Amino acid sequence: MTSSPFTLADLKRILLESAGADDLSALDGDILDVNFTELGYESLALLETGSRIEREYAVELDDSALFDAMTPRDLIEAVNGLLATAA
Template structure:
């Protein structure tokens, strides 16, 4: 279990390392409420992100986070609720 909150910076780092930066998307903009699909990340990128969050940050996850986490804000909320 993590004692520090999982942050947007943490999420962006994992997305960039795992799937890269989609063309034409500025991850430094206000992306909290933009759906991952609109940001250019598909379900495989999110699945990889979920796995890395579990391994690297010790946050337990399950398949429900994939359904819940359609935006970065929802992902952060779901991950931090599990930490």
């Protein structure tokens, strides 16, 4: 578990690990408000991403928190909200 906030860099790393990619350039630029589907991440990749976030940050993302997050900003805010309540 970490006490640091969950950042866009953390999300990018986990997304790339979940999708099996090793090239950060796919997530370059201002992607905070870009829909996950536009970024090429569908439900299976997001499920794996959620599982990795839960393990690494010791939080529990329910399905609605994960699938209501349409953009990276949404997911980052959801994770940080959970981290704040766990502190």
